[in-house]
Amino acid sequence: MYDVHKVRGDFPILSREVNNKPLVYLDNGASAQKPQVVIDAITQAYSMEYSNVHRGLHYLSNLATDKYEAVRGTIAKFLGAADEDEIVFTSGTTEAINMVAYSWAMPRLEAGDEIILSVMEHHANIVPWHFLRERQGVVLKWVDVDANGDLDPQSVLDAITPKTKLIAVTHMSNVLGTVVDVKSIVTGAKAQGVPVLVDGSQATVHAPVNVDDIGADFYAITGHKLYGPSGSGAMHIRKDRMAEMRPFLGGGDMIKEVSRDEVIYNDPPMKFEAGTPAIVQQIGLGVALEYMMGLGMENIAAHERALTDYARTKLTGLNWLNIQGLSQTKGGIFSFTLQGPAHPHDISTVLDKKGIAVRAGHHCAGPLMDHLGVTATCRASFGLYNTTDEVDKLVDALELCHELFA
CATH class of the missing domain: 3.90.1150.10 (Aspartate Aminotransferase, domain 1)
Known part of the structure; x- marks a missing residue:
């Protein structure tokens, strides 16, 4: 019990x-509070196990790398994703959605193309699309909720036109608490060839989520709401969408080779994870998710x-x-x-x-x-x-x- x-x-x-x-x-x-097991894991990582990841051949680097990379599998398990290589580490939902806006949407959308949003969206799922409106002439189309705060999936699908290039919608409103039937939106949108991004910041905190069942092209989570550290999070991205995305940030880890004349990028998900990451924060997030799954x-x-x-x-x-x-x-x-x-x-x-x-x-x-x-x-x-x-x-x-x- x-x-x-x-x-x-x-x-x-x-x-x-x-x-x-x-x-x-x-x-x-x-933001949620942190259980002692997460606090202990962070303390242990900083006090006895800290090193940079992916770069060293010494004991501490290998230990940190193993713990850090194990979190990818933990997140995949938590989200019901069969392929952990579809998990991209981010600092949270805000970075995740900005990554999709820059890496996937910006090269593809032109003036007059449309993005459908619900009126319930958090600014993290609004402002990146406004960037495209301001800079590229993309049109934002808004779908309202009813008097109870419900979002009718059909009203979202009815807003689709030949110009619609993306639907970006929350799974659970951070204001109203409304849980959206995102699976119906994804199913209907996919039938019309429209990708869907889901902001899962709130929904994943309160009930089981299976991203493979939902089928969204992009699904974002943020660690600090999941009883984990701030600065941690992830985006589940379907591999076919990953193949369409350019790198978000440039630097170490996201490359295979660099010369004076060219750069060869690393394979996803590393392609989207530049520089020294939030090593300890992600380790803490892994412990937080294990804690939640342990409770059931x-x-x-x-x-x-x-x-x-x-x-x-x-x-x-x-x-x-x-x-x-x-x-x-x-x-x-x-x-x-x-x-x-x-x-x-x-x-x-x-x-x-x-x-x-x-x-x-x-x-x-x-x-x-x-x-x-x-x-x-x-x-x-x-x-x-x-x-x-x-x-x-x-x-x-x-x-x-x-x-x-x-």
Whole structure:
């Protein structure tokens, strides 16, 4: 059975107090806390095992290289990818999507070509495409969500025209918690010859994902949300798409030979991994993913579904709380405002005094804020270590906010 209290014991920061109150960490959508096994792995790598990878023949270099490269297989296993050579290490989703924009899209797209986006996208899956709009005249086409925050796959497919060259869509909204049926989008798009990029930053945290089953051309993850270190992450890229991509960055490791007159690039995935990488961060990410798989992704998903259902009942019972997005697919992310003059920053400040960490702002989702008609929200986002007791503390603190600001 999934014992959340035992799991909490694996995360040292959860035992601390903030403002003389036990920490209630509900900012997992921004970045998750780290279990002791990840902290220990990072400490071990830096204190006893550190060396550069791929370059040396000495013991430490070989050890670091073996540990570093083993993470590629761990990520492939975590994502359900049969071929670990389709895993490209990145610093996170932002770099991964920029890599696709520069390496794959920029050489192929011309003025008037279209990229389809949902209005729910994080800025990391918007700004790189704006670069192409500004510099090459690419057209961005937006697909809205409905009143519940759901994205109809058919509405995405209906937006396809002969000019459509890419669909870029989130698997789970970082604001609404909506889980998107990306497999249906990929299947329908593939029938029309349109590649699909999926931002998996949130979805892979909360439930099992199988990228081979989904079939997307590009699927990005970021380590710091997966209970791993910041500066770690990966992109799953189908081999046929890899063959179409030029190198993103130039330097060591991504080459076979360099002379005065030519350069011969390394084979993928190394072709897209220039320079000294985030060695320790990726090793830490591998440990974090092993930790999650050890708990069982189905067990994590079941725990979080029960927690989300509990939170939905509690929060929707507050008739002065405006919750953004109540999709039936909703994961453990609740964005909200209070009726009255309270700004989300005011709300988060009061919650912080109670030891409760939430996020307040636009959540790097400007187009969605415009669509919702708000400038900012508070966001409580749950992780594998959160409890119903913490939901109750959130509700109590929100009732205090209502009393203060009503």
